[in-house]
Amino acid sequence: MQRSIMFAAAAIAALSLAACSREEAANNPNNPGQSEPVNAAQDAVGAAVGQTSAATLGANTKQGYVMNAAVGDMYEIAAGNMAQQRSKNADVKAFAKMIVTDHTAASNQMKPLAQAAGETPPAEMDQRRKGMIDNLKAASDADFDKVFLTQQVAAHEEALTLHQGYAGNGDEAGLKGHAAKVAPKIQAHLDKAKQLAQGAGAAH
Template sequence: MIRTTLLVGASALLLVACQQKDEVATAADPGASNAAVNAAQDATSAAVGATSAATLGQVSTEAFVTNAAISDLYEIQAGQIAQAKGQAAGVKAFGKMMVADHTALAAAMNPLVATAGVTPPTGLDERRKGLIDNLNAAAPADFDKVYLAQQTAAHDEALALMRGYSENGDNAALKDAAAKAAPKIQAHLTHVSELSAGSGR
């Protein structure tokens, strides 16, 4: 009950942040205002994702598959944007690695998902669409910071999802796949921390 309440509350905050974006765009300095609203929206998205990964995705195979698939789709799209818009060479290279690694993770998971009888989503949810919108809207000077902040939250969420399902899930093959994916995601998270500390170099 508490977990459901947290998830609903965090979702409501995300909706408020989305609604405020249009209102703030009419302010005297729409560029700066939108950047602040986008940052708040990304932070709220991180809270929603962390709650979801730590609850539903850990025990429900359908929720796990949905979250894992959308996570990979988001990482691939965000990585493509980072290759095009990233300012630092390290950010561009990380974006390229995300496309390759998350394409491989999805490919490895797909046969197991099919065997489990679950159909994964083929597109992003509204929350991840918002993150992609904010990446596309980021000014060149701000892009690397926005991307790396999103990546920290996204990999924290993915790591919680993989570790949680590997311990609590009800499908043995997917539990094993989640356990194998966790170290790769941890490595990504470590890399993001290093890039953030070095300003993306």
């Protein structure tokens, strides 16, 4: 337990640092978007932080699970909608449509279960996911699919850790059932994202 608390503290510290850096960048009118290598590095750090958060608080507490699942769904819907507009690849567009459909359904299914458990899902994404969306917006047309799919692999690996973890360790029956139901779809999304990422030369 102490180890989990230490991991969680480290994750929170990293998220705070990332949020401060992004706020500074956002307040600088001469820096509308960082360079692509910086954006990619931020996404990689965010992925590591997300895995830690999902494996600790998210997989073991109803509050952590609801928060992580809700913002994860919001990120997927926003990213998927953007990919349907910007990608020139029919397979990527079809994948994006699938994740929007599935994550919208998952979000709608979780809301009453969260409320029954005494939890209120957040109304907007956290700073880390907002940063990922910003980096996706900043990607060039030529690199969009690669950036999108790299993010998708990391995001679905995190989501799989979260849902499988809470399904096994959770303390609230309704949410545990939801986590167990969603996990196979997350696995299918991850498998498809990895397959597409290979063709796009994305990191995974």
